[in-house]
Amino acid sequence: MTREADFSKGLVPAIVQDHLTGKVLMQGYMDAEALQHTLSTGKVTFFSRSKNRLWTKGEASGNYLTYISHAVDCDGDSLLIQAQPAGPVCHTGADTCWEEQNTGKVAFIRYLTGIIHDRKLNPSGQSYTASLFAKGINKVAQKVGEEAVELVIEAKDDHKDLFLGEAADLLFHYLVLLEAKEVELDEVLDVLIKRHSS
Known part of the structure; x- marks a missing residue:
């Protein structure tokens, strides 16, 4: 049985992981619409709390996150997104939001x-x-x-x-x-x- 995300309480954290390296790239927040937009476009999309709207990662920089798959945690209140980054993920220019190098494809x-x-x-x-x-x-x-x-x-x-x-x-x-x-x-x-x- 496929587990469904529970959006009844609002936004849920969405952790993005590089599907080739296993490196955690960033965290954002999703609502049901953001997840549906991600699935339909193939580009990871969040709900931006600062912009108060859907926000596709890379819409300004071109460094999109191509959606591969996702999983829902045991409580249904967190998402793990597998994606392929098109470039640096962090707005600072770093590979990840933790300033780690995203290397290795094991x-x-x-x-x-x-x-x-x-x-x-x-x-x-x-x-x-x-x-x-x-x-x-x-x-x-x-x-x-x-x-x-x-x-x-x-x-x-x-x-x-x-x-x-x-x-x-x-x-x-x-x-x-x-x-x-x-x-x-x-x-x-x-x-x-x-x-x-x-």
Whole structure:
């Protein structure tokens, strides 16, 4: 069951998080109309208490927040907005309203693993990922080996774009292998964390 925001008492806080980096960008306030406007336009829109009207973030600067998704907290009185920023978010010119740098895109891996999981559960004839799962664990493991060899070969040359392409291929196929083995990436990270702390 999808939880609905409770606007019966007025405005609710809306925390905006970069969907790729996981960094908290800003906080604003929304009413039902602001949320509906966000959903219909794809641009995060708040109710401005100082202007006493709807306000789309970026309407003056051009640094819009492209809406990705949202969640409502357990009490229905707070929103978490996933968005993609088009530039600095804070009016001061900083990446975030807490003057933090919005760098790193590791949160995208969590998003990608969700897509890979869905391709396994809901295979489509047009999906490359689903076709790998259909061929079985041996083929998935073989692809990881092939991509690892190709990455090593590119590492010996000085073609950064080719190296990055092979690195991306290896990472993707590694995530497919983890899904095929029903192993969470966090389980692998737990091993690294344990090694680091010992």
